[in-house]
Amino acid sequence: xxxxxxxxxxxxxxxxxxxxxxLKARGKKIIGYFCCYPPVELMTALDLxxxxxIGDIREPISRADGYIETNICSFVRNCFELSFKGRYDFLxxxxxxxxxxxxxxxxxxxxxxxxxxxxxxxxxPHIIHQGSYSFFHAELLRLGQSLEGLAGKKLQxxxxxxxxxxxxxxxxxxxxxxxxxxxxxxxxxxxxxxKVSLAATALPVPECNEMLRDIISEVNDxxxxxxxxxxxxxxxxxxxxxxFVDIIEDCGANVVLDDLxxxxxxxxREVELDGDPIHNLCRHYLDNIMCPRTLRQGKNHASELENRxxxxxxxxxxxxxxxxxxxxxxxxxTFEFDVPxxxxxLTKQGLPFFNLELEYNLSSMEQLRTRIEAFxxxxxxxxxxx
Amino acid sequence: xxxxxxxxxxxxxxxxxxxxxxTQTANEAYKVVKAQYARAREAVEQGAPVAWVMVxxxxxxxxxxxxxxxxxxxxxxxxxxxxxxxxxxxxxAEAHGFSRHLCSYARNGxxxxxQQKELGMIPxxxxxxxxxxxxxxxxxxxxCDPRYKWYQALGRYxxxxxxxxxxxxxxxxxxxxxxxxxxxxxxxxxxxxxxxFLESHLxxxxxxxxxxECVHTAEQTRxxxxxxxxxxxxxxxxxxxxxxxxCLVPHDLDPADRESxxxxxxxxxxxxxxxxxxxxxxxxxxxxxxxxxxxxxxxSMGIFNYFESLGAVVVMDIxxxxxSPCPEVADYADPLERIVRWMFHRFTEWHTRAARGCGHPxxxxxxxxxxxxxxxxxxxxxxxxxxxxxxxxxxxxxxIQEHSKVPVLFIESDIVDERDYSEAxxxxxxxxxxxxxxxNKEKLIGQGGCx
Numbered sequence: 001x002x003x004x005x006x007x008x009x010x011x012x013x014x015x016x017x018x019x020x021x022x023l024k025a026r027g028k029k030i031i032g033y034f035c036c037y038p039p040v041e042l043m044t045a046l047d048l049x050x051x052x053x054i055g056d057i058r059e060p061i062s063r064a065d066g067y068i069e070t071n072i073c074s075f076v077r078n079c080f081e082l083s084f085k086g087r088y089d090f091l092x093x094x095x096x097x098x099x100x101x102x103x104x105x106x107x108x109x110x111x112x113x114x115x116x117x118x119x120x121x122x123x124x125p126h127i128i129h130q131g132s133y134s135f136f137h138a139e140l141l142r143l144g145q146s147l148e149g150l151a152g153k154k155l156q157x158x159x160x161x162x163x164x165x166x167x168x169x170x171x172x173x174x175x176x177x178x179x180x181x182x183x184x185x186x187x188x189x190x191x192x193x194x195k196v197s198l199a200a201t202a203l204p205v206p207e208c209n210e211m212l213r214d215i216i217s218e219v220n221d222x223x224x225x226x227x228x229x230x231x232x233x234x235x236x237x238x239x240x241x242x243x244f245v246d247i248i249e250d251c252g253a254n255v256v257l258d259d260l261x262x263x264x265x266x267x268x269r270e271v272e273l274d275g276d277p278i279h280n281l282c283r284h285y286l287d288n289i290m291c292p293r294t295l296r297q298g299k300n301h302a303s304e305l306e307n308r309x310x311x312x313x314x315x316x317x318x319x320x321x322x323x324x325x326x327x328x329x330x331x332x333x334t335f336e337f338d339v340p341x342x343x344x345x346l347t348k349q350g351l352p353f354f355n356l357e358l359e360y361n362l363s364s365m366e367q368l369r370t371r372i373e374a375f376x377x378x379x380x381x382x383x384x385x386x
Numbered sequence: 387x388x389x390x391x392x393x394x395x396x397x398x399x400x401x402x403x404x405x406x407x408x409t410q411t412a413n414e415a416y417k418v419v420k421a422q423y424a425r426a427r428e429a430v431e432q433g434a435p436v437a438w439v440m441v442x443x444x445x446x447x448x449x450x451x452x453x454x455x456x457x458x459x460x461x462x463x464x465x466x467x468x469x470x471x472x473x474x475x476x477x478x479a480e481a482h483g484f485s486r487h488l489c490s491y492a493r494n495g496x497x498x499x500x501q502q503k504e505l506g507m508i509p510x511x512x513x514x515x516x517x518x519x520x521x522x523x524x525x526x527x528x529x530c531d532p533r534y535k536w537y538q539a540l541g542r543y544x545x546x547x548x549x550x551x552x553x554x555x556x557x558x559x560x561x562x563x564x565x566x567x568x569x570x571x572x573x574x575x576x577x578x579x580x581x582x583f584l585e586s587h588l589x590x591x592x593x594x595x596x597x598x599e600c601v602h603t604a605e606q607t608r609x610x611x612x613x614x615x616x617x618x619x620x621x622x623x624x625x626x627x628x629x630x631x632x633c634l635v636p637h638d639l640d641p642a643d644r645e646s647x648x649x650x651x652x653x654x655x656x657x658x659x660x661x662x663x664x665x666x667x668x669x670x671x672x673x674x675x676x677x678x679x680x681x682x683x684x685x686s687m688g689i690f691n692y693f694e695s696l697g698a699v700v701v702m703d704i705x706x707x708x709x710s711p712c713p714e715v716a717d718y719a720d721p722l723e724r725i726v727r728w729m730f731h732r733f734t735e736w737h738t739r740a741a742r743g744c745g746h747p748x749x750x751x752x753x754x755x756x757x758x759x760x761x762x763x764x765x766x767x768x769x770x771x772x773x774x775x776x777x778x779x780x781x782x783x784x785x786i787q788e789h790s791k792v793p794v795l796f797i798e799s800d801i802v803d804e805r806d807y808s809e810a811x812x813x814x815x816x817x818x819x820x821x822x823x824x825x826n827k828e829k830l831i832g833q834g835g836c837x
Contacts, residue, residue, distance in 0.1 A: 068780065
């Protein structure tokens with residue numbers, strides 16, 4: 001497969017259920033999960049194949065409207081639509097975390113209508129205090145026990161430790177892949193990187209690691225450089241299709257880093273290896289996932305802004321981003337509340353910032369293109385002046 | 387021409403959009419609200435602490451015991467909506483980059499702070515005299531995400547320390563024996579964290595004996611309010627939902643105050659008198675309705691009277707239902723644990739029954755109330771900007787209708803923001819629904835299924 005791994009990843013991106021369905025046919029159990037919070041390490045340790053549930057921006061919502069209100073984010077409605085249309089029928093179980101109001105309440109509805117597939121709920125503290133870790137520890141043990149029933153085996157500490165190492169390696173490889181965009185021009189496009197990230201959450205971790213090693217080597221060997229453009233740091237929530245990035249890159253920019261729920265947000269930091277594995281998972285998922293749904297209070301407003309957004313500044317410096325574009329999904333409350341503060345913070349750092357409040361299905365693509373072009377032109381003009 | 391129009395509009399009497407209440411005690415509720423805002427302003431003048439608080443953060447007793455005057459910013463949203471004062475605040479928040487899709491309680495509150503900062507004083511148009519500047523902010527994760535994101539966002543405008551209390555409910559299918567203790571432990575830990583925060587920022591200690599006294603009063607207040615709800619099972623109903631939505635204020639805002647308990651004792655006596663003398667809300671209560679979901683449209687509460695004009699009374703409501711008394715609290719001497727156990731009981735009261743019944747605790751509760759309160763129809767209010775109270779309504783309707791033929795009406799507007807509201811549309815929907823309710827009831831009577 002050497003040399004063809006990027007093509008393989010792109011194929012998985014287009015048909016994310018392809019490989020897991022093959023594995024299922026061979027007797028493997030596939031477990032779907034939403035968001036960044038269900039620990040994939042627990043699933044892998046129990047020999048379950050983790051499969052990140054995403055939507056399909058091209059799938060119109062029709063049946064879900066009979067079950068979920070239309071003022072709820074269209075990502076959640078879209079996923080429910082797909083489940084009704086049988087797209088997730090291959091799953092042996094589904095984990096729904098309490099990541100936000102919409103996903104939390106989706107659990108009740110999903111569980112009621114998908115009775116043939118076991119559905120598991122994971123409560124995740126929103127506000128990080130000392131007691132949050134003990135609580136989440138108990139929740140992870142409860143989830144682990146439930147998954148043992150599905151897997152038909154006991155969770156062993158050494159298996160969990162081994163799964164953590166494998167997933168850490170996976171995260172490290174994805175970071176290495178992402179750092180191929182540090183050079184100017186980048187060695188790979190933002191569109192390719194996002195596609196690989198999305199493929200990575202639809203493969204068993206050992207296979208994924210092998211694929212990533214080969215892709216990194218393949219991209220490093222590229223002879224034709226990409227065109228150089230304005231370097232964009234992309235920030236947002238559930239982008240699970242490369243279409244939005246394609247629009248930005250079609251406008252002549254390079255998306256050099258994407259901090260999204262489906263990409264860098266889940267793999268940029270690693271789980272501690274020393275000590276109790278469940279404790280380490282607690283620390284990782286509560287401390288390292290930089291999602292606006294998690295509140296970590298600072299001593300004052302300035303320190304809190306640094307806690308919340310300082311990492312974006314580091315990303316911008318490392319990846320030499322010259323501007324930031326935020327994709328805020330309409331009706332996603334936790335992201336929408338952050339927009340004015342994020343704007344303040346990045347503007348103060350000298351990074352031009354542009355927020356786009358959009359529907360999940362990216363309607364009005366051409367209007368979107370025009371707005372992005374206008375923003376990029378303003379960034380280019382500022383760059384020339386300075 | 388233009389001048390004529392202005393003149394006509396000035397002469398036109400202002401249309402009443404608040405609800406006409408049925409009980410005397412409900413008419414006292416707004417005085418309680420105004421007095422609470424006034425107490426907070428006086429506290430600021432006297433250098434006493436004021437907390438801005440989210441409802442249902444389990445801190446009412448603690449604040450009372452520490453002499454902190456609470457101001458409930460969600461309640462202020464409702465007051466602004468009812469008094470038609472919200473729109474300028476909504477505009478201010480939106481002008482500062484807060485999406486129009488965000489919770490309108492939050493936009494109203496943020497816009498208020500924006501104006502307060504710009505003016506250097508309470509905005510003069512603020513109803514109930516406005517919210518006094520806080521010493522601390524207490525948010526929480528219970529019910530919805532905006533309840534902690536809102537106060538976090540306020541850091542942009544006010545340098546006020548804040549604490550958010552995490553309150554998580556177990557999933558509906560949890561093994562309660564297995565999870566109850568660690569859920570309770572977590573909530574108690576969160577309240578101890580709040581206690582440390584308050585003690586540190588206010589420079590005073592929480593007296594446990596005073597706290598216990600507050601806990602006892604709050605338990606009595608909650609019990610009395612629940613007893614009032616129980617009386618609503620009677621035909622004719624002694625108190626409609628619009629009255630309940632006014633009377634909830636002392637319970638939700640200051641349950642540990644002896645005056646709040648006295649308020650519900652008065653209300654209970656009034657309702658008991660009405661029950662004993664068969665005094666209903668309207669002379670001929672033909673249909674009994676259940677408010678089955680959603681925060682009401684505070685800007686247009688008169689809509690409840692429209693139902694009454696069609697012979698229907700909204701006799702029960704789920705949104706602010708206080709929950710039955712928690713039987714196990716008497717076994718606990720730690721006041722914080724008592725608070726938490728009461729709350730946990732309130733969250734999970736219907737879970738076990740749902741597991742044996744229809745499968746979902748909210749749908750289960752509505753199904754039981756259809757029988758207990760002799761319900762002919764259910765109303766659900768989908769609020770444009772309040773996702774937490776809206777998501778699930780269609781699902782509950784679907785589940786209920788697997789077990790019952792009671793018709794369900796969906797109405798849509800917003801809790802505060804009335805810029806897209808059409809009363810005419812609302813009334814048309816209600817007219818259509820009431821025809822279905824009437825026809826359904828006739829059929830049931832024909833089948834001998836309804837008295």
